[in-house]
Amino acid sequence: MNAPAAGPAGREHGLALLRGMLRIRAFEDRCYQLYGERKIRGFLHLYNGEEAVAVGAMRALDAGDAIVATYREHGHALARGVPMDRVMAELYGKQSGCSRGRGGSMHLFDVAKRFYGGNAIVAAGLPVAVGLALAQKLRREPAITACFFGDGAVAEGEFHESLNLAALWRLPVLFLCENNRYAMGTALDRTEAETDIAAKARGYRIDAAAVDGMDVFAVEAAVGRAAAAIRGGAGPALLELRTYRFRAHSMFDPQLYRDKSEVEAWQRKGPLITLTTRLKAEGLITEDDFRRLEAEASAEVDAAVAFAESAPWEPVADLARFVYAERSA
Amino acid sequence: MIDPVLPGADSARTPPPAPVRLSYRDAVREALRAALRADPRVFLMGEDVGRYGGSYAVSKGLLEEFGPERIRDTPLSESAFVGAGIGAALGGLRPIVEIMTVNFSLLALDQIMNNAASYCHMSGGQLAVGLVIRLATGAGRQLAAQHSHSLEGWYAHIPGLRIVVPATIDDARFMLAAALACPDPVLLFEHAALYNAEGDLTPGLAAVDIDHAAVRRPGHDATVITYGGSLPKCLAAAASLAAGGIEVEVLDLRTLRPLDDAAIVASVRRTRRAVIVDEGWRSGSLAAEVTTRIVEQAFYDLEAPVERVCTAEVPIPYAKHLEDAALPSPERIVDAVRRVVGGDGSG
The missing domain is CATH 3.40.50.970 (Thiamin diphosphate (ThDP)-binding fold, Pyr/PP domains)
Structure with missing residues (x-):
């Protein structure tokens, strides 16, 4: 990992990052519970353990930048500013959901936030991100496109086609590989002859680096540097964000492929623990601050659940809407 | 303009x-x-x-x-x-x-x-x-x-x-x-x-829609429904049939999704006979879909079973005579029309 040490710029900076990560953790823990209560159905992929990636990256990006994410994207949507109540209503399948109940957990969209999903075909978001970046370049926009994908995606042809195209056309796209070490249950070294993901990107003449994805400051700094270079016309970049998924792949995963001790070892260096410990050690926050932020996150989740519970269902009569674009009169 | x-x-x-x-x-x-x-x-x-x-x-x-x-x-x-x-x-x-x-x-x-x-x-x-x-x-x-x-x-x-x-x-x-x-x-x-x-x-034409089928040749004895590369074959077949006194209507679908049901059904209700010509394979084909819509919406108007002329169910072969045999041809279209209009062609 070649990113230089990064750290909090002050109390407010530290609090903002901690708040963002606690919101995601509280949201995901409640989702787990709501799944057991059968309020949320379908596939549910939780982000516990990876919060530093979404929070650090989104803080380093601009509001005008386009975001393409995966099916494990609750954290990205929340960190991007998609309202939590709209996200929860989507998981409930309600009309007030951010995709009007047609997407669910894997397909969160919010065009106003330039949040383009919510893509559940592994690596299929990369070509779309390349196209968004092509539009940004041809329209001479200052914005860039950030594309999240997992380590499993690097085995797909679309990863390689997209990296080549982005580099060939020098497009303003930042590839953010969330390497949580497992593609569902298959470890990277069981599927890849070359496990150094940054090295693959360099094969396409793309600037690439590996970053400690459990350190929110490292993520924020690396994404900020890469985004600035891309905005300056340097062409695409790739960051491999090394992280770990604390919970199962989905709600149907008995986790036969990894030892509990491995999970526990990663949890001991989890992103929330390390951030909180560091902020306290540097005298930037107190235990009271932590408890206050945790309570605020919990209250926001309560409100989101209440919103989702009381939100209306889409009428069945509207089943066939949005198959084609509705032209405004 | x-x-x-x-x-x-x-x-x-x-x-x-x-x-x-x-x-x-x-x-x-x-x-x-x-x-x-x-x-x-x-x-x-x-x-x-x-x-x-x-x-x-x-x-x-x-x-x-x-x-x-x-x-x-x-x-x-x-x-x-x-x-x-x-x-x-x-x-x-x-x-x-x-x-x-x-x-x-x-x-x-x-x-x-x-x-x-x-x-x-x-x-x-x-x-x-x-x-x-x-x-x-x-x-x-x-x-x-x-x-x-x-x-x-x-x-x-x-x-x-x-x-x-x-x-x-x-x-x-x-x-x-x-x-x-x-x-x-x-x-x-x-x-x-x-x-x-x-x-x-067409002189003066400045735009077309992508919503409607179009009658490329009017007729009353049967409707030949087709699209794309099969249209010239259907028009050739229609000309050949006309020489024998059979006037078919040739309907060019133009848009395959969504299908222009109204145009299909209106033509078939007039002619009471339908032949669908589709270069796709027959099973599960667009021709099958058009047939079904005719049966669903105009069954009691039909005087004869719907016929289909499709591509033989083989990966397209290289040799000219085999490729030709696999594809819809004016001759196969003529034969299909003759079957739906009956032996004397009078309907």
């Missing part, structure tokens, strides 16, 4: 306008040129569209006129450049993506189906993928089993896509503009055997 860039258009400005004769290939090229001139958001990308001039020479000369930013050669990465077309559409451009042959589109099927066709619905209507994909389709040139198939009926199975098939010079010239004006993903299938076909552009 005829587009002033058309050959001979200057002399056609004074009334009455003389018909402009051009090839299907030239008509598609003029459609591209007009679209690129009309809207700076429009660009063309695909394999060999630029320096090579297009694998069927459709885009020849456009690179010189519009430059490499708008006539964009791509790597052989169908999934990436189709997906990039989707992203560019979401980002506010109006991309035209060319896929050299429909068989190659299968390398991009993930993007076409899982993304282009699904984004609008699964985002609750937030995303509109205003993308046009042009694909060469069809057999007849001894290109064998990996360059000859007709998969437009297969794509017509997918909600969220619009499937349009220009079969005439007018449609080759003007369907692209209608497709670009549509906020949805439109797949525009050009039959490779049509590129050299020549015809007159």
Whole structure:
């Protein structure tokens, strides 16, 4: 990992990052519970353990930048500013959901936030991100496109086609590989002859680096540097964000492929623990601050659940809407 | 008004306008040129569209006129450049993506189906993928089993896509503009055997829709329903039948999704007999869908079972005599019409 040490710029900076990560953790823990209560159905992929990636990256990006994410994207949507109540209503399948109940957990969209999903075909978001970046370049926009994908995606042809195209056309796209070490249950070294993901990107003449994805400051700094270079016309970049998924792949995963001790070892260096410990050690926050932020996150989740519970269902009569674009009169 | 860039258009400005004769290939090229001139958001990308001039020479000369930013050669990465077309559409451009042959589109099927066709619905209507994909389709040139198939009926199975098939010079010239004006993903299938076909552009025509089927030859004894590369075969069959006293109506579907049920049913109710000619394979084909709609909506108007003339259920073979035997032909269409109208042809 070649990113230089990064750290909090002050109390407010530290609090903002901690708040963002606690919101995601509280949201995901409640989702787990709501799944057991059968309020949320379908596939549910939780982000516990990876919060530093979404929070650090989104803080380093601009509001005008386009975001393409995966099916494990609750954290990205929340960190991007998609309202939590709209996200929860989507998981409930309600009309007030951010995709009007047609997407669910894997397909969160919010065009106003330039949040383009919510893509559940592994690596299929990369070509779309390349196209968004092509539009940004041809329209001479200052914005860039950030594309999240997992380590499993690097085995797909679309990863390689997209990296080549982005580099060939020098497009303003930042590839953010969330390497949580497992593609569902298959470890990277069981599927890849070359496990150094940054090295693959360099094969396409793309600037690439590996970053400690459990350190929110490292993520924020690396994404900020890469985004600035891309905005300056340097062409695409790739960051491999090394992280770990604390919970199962989905709600149907008995986790036969990894030892509990491995999970526990990663949890001991989890992103929330390390951030909180560091902020306290540097005298930037107190235990009271932590408890206050945790309570605020919990209250926001309560409100989101209440919103989702009381939100209306889409009428069945509207089943066939949005198959084609509705032209405004 | 005829587009002033058309050959001979200057002399056609004074009334009455003389018909402009051009090839299907030239008509598609003029459609591209007009679209690129009309809207700076429009660009063309695909394999060999630029320096090579297009694998069927459709885009020849456009690179010189519009430059490499708008006539964009791509790597052989169908999934990436189709997906990039989707992203560019979401980002506010109006991309035209060319896929050299429909068989190659299968390398991009993930993007076409899982993304282009699904984004609008699964985002609750937030995303509109205003993308046009042009694909060469069809057999007849001894290109064998990996360059000859007709998969437009297969794509017509997918909600969220619009499937349009220009079969005439007018449609080759003007369907692209209608497709670009549509906020949805439109797949525009050009039959490779049509590129050299020549015809007159209708004087004064400035636009066509992509919503309605069109009667290409009126008749009353039976309806021959077809589209794309099979239209000239159906018209040849109709002429041959007319010599024997059988007048068939030839209906060009033009758009395969959504299908123009009203036009199909209205024609079949008049003629009471239907033959569907479709270069796709018979099983699970577009012809099967059209047949079903006729049976659902006009069953009691029928005087005879619906007939289908489709491609034999084989991967298209190379040898000329085998390929010919596999495909719909005017002779097979004539035979099918004779079967539905009965031995004396009087109905």
